[in-house]
Amino acid sequence: MKIELVQLSGRDGDTAYNLERTLQAIATCAVDTDLLVFPETQLMGFANAQQLAEVAEPLDGPSVQAVQRAVREHNVSVLVGMAENDSGTYYNTSLLVTPEGVALSYRKTHLWPSERGLFQPGDRFVTALWKGVRVGILICYDIELPESARALGQLGAELILVTNGNMDPYGPVHRTAIIARSQENQAFAVMVNRVGDGDDGLVFAGGSTVIDPFGRTLFEAGRAECRQIVDLDLDLLRTARHDYDYLNDRRLFLTGEQIEHADGRRELLIPALPQQ
Template identity: 30%
Template sequence: MSSLTITTIQTGLHWENKTANLQMLTEKINSISNYTEVVVLPEMFNTGFSMQPIKLAETMDGPAVEWMKTTAAAKKVVLTGSLMIAEEGHYYNRLIWMLPNGQYGFYNKRHLFAFGQEDQHFSAGDKRLITSVKGWRINVQVCYDLRFPVWARQHITHDNNNQSNPEYDLLLYVANWPERRNHAWKTLLQARAIENQSFVVGVNRVGNDGNNIYHSGDSMIIDPMGGVLYHKEHTEDIFTITLNKDTLTEARSKFPFWKDADEFMLLKDH
C-alpha cells in the first residue's frame, strides 16, 4: 500500500510582518533535507492571527500565493497553510493547498473564532475541501474548526461496485491555538482521529503574538486508533514522518466502526 511523507513546521511568527515571515519560512523550508511530499505551515503563516485584514489581506495573485507557487515548485512538494485573502468585497481566512505545478485548491475557514472577534472581520466558508495526494484523501481544516466534530465527521461513500468506504484518510488542521487552551487542542485532535478512524495532523505556532498571547505549539500527529506518533511543545521544530496506508487499512478492517456511522447532511447557513 502507498505511503505519504509529511513535514510539519512548528514556528514562531513575526507579528503582521509578511516579508519577515516569508523570508523565515523560506529558510526553514530550504533546510528540510529529508524527502517529503507535503509541507504544512501554521494558520495565517505570513501575519500571525491578526484581525487587520483591511491592512494585511492579499488577493489570490498577491505575493504570498505567488511565494507558495514558487516554493512548492522549487521543492517539488505540496505546500499548505492559511492566510488572509480579499475576494469580491469579503475577507477570508483561507487555507491554500498548493501543488508543485502551480495548481491549487482552497478552503475558507468555516468556524470563525467569535471569542477573538474573527467573525467581525472575516466571512465564513461553507464548503469542505477533501483533496488527494497519491491516493490519500485529505480533509483540510483550520484551527477553531477542531471544536466542531460534525464539520469533520467522516461521511460514507460508495464506489462503482456499491462498496462503502470512508470519505477521507487524513484530517489536517493548521492553527494559532493559544497555550491556555492547549488541553482542548490535544484532546480534540485525538478525539477526531478516534471517531473518524483516520490519521490526524495538527500544526500550531509557538511563541507570543502581538496581543501577548502565548502559543505552546503542541503540534501532533495521531494514528487512526488515537495513538500519538509525534508531539512537540514550546520549541520550534521541523518534523518529517512517513504515514503508512497499511496502518489505516488494518485499523479500519479490524475495527470497522466507521460502517456504523449515522448518515446525515450538512446544510448551508441562510
C-alpha cells in the first residue's frame, strides 16, 4: 500500500488558497499512490472566532465536492481535514474521501484548549474497511490521550491515520506519542503535520511520520514542506501480532456502545460524562 504524506503550510481562514494547493497535490500524485494524507483542517486552516461561521462548510459543501471530483478524476483516495458546519454547530473534522464517496468521517474528540468554545467535540471513534484494511482516524491532540488510539484498536484498526496541526514547542511530544500509539496497538500509524507560520504567532513543527506495528519509524519529515511516498508492508501486521497480541491479552476494556454498520464501518460511542 502506497501512502503519500503531504506536509504543507497553510493560510488560516483562506479556503480558496488551501483548496487550490490540495487539488494541485491530488493532480500531481504518483499514478500508483493509494492514499494522500494532508494536515489538520487543511481546507480552511485554523479559522478564528470571527472567521469560523464564514468559512466552515457542511460535509457536502463546495470544498469537499471539489476534492471528491479530483479524487474520482485521478482514482486516488485522500484524508483531508476541514472545519465542518453542521446546522450551526462546528466540528474539527477529517474525511477519508475515495472515488466512491466519503468512506469515513471523524470529528475530533479531544479539543486543544484554544479550540474549546469554537468547536464541539465529537462523540464517537470510527473505523472503516478500505482496500481490505481497517482504518481509523485521529486528529492532533487525540494522540496524546492513549485511550483514543486504544478505542480504534478495540474496533480492529490496523492503520491509524492522523491529521495533525502540532506547533512548537510540542513537536517532540507528538513524536513520542505516535510511536507509543502505534506500538501499543500493533498497527501502522501515519501522521501528517503542518509547517510554517500560522496566526497568533504559531510555528508549526512538521515532523510528519510513519510508524510500523513494532513502533519502528519508517519515515520522519523535517520542518519544511515536503511530499513523501511510503510503501506499507501489510504483512507486518500479522508478524507483529504473531507471538503476542496486546489487544487480546488486555484485561481492561473501554466502555461505550459499539455499533456495526452494514457497509463495514464500526463506531464506539463515548459515554456521556456524569453530571457534576
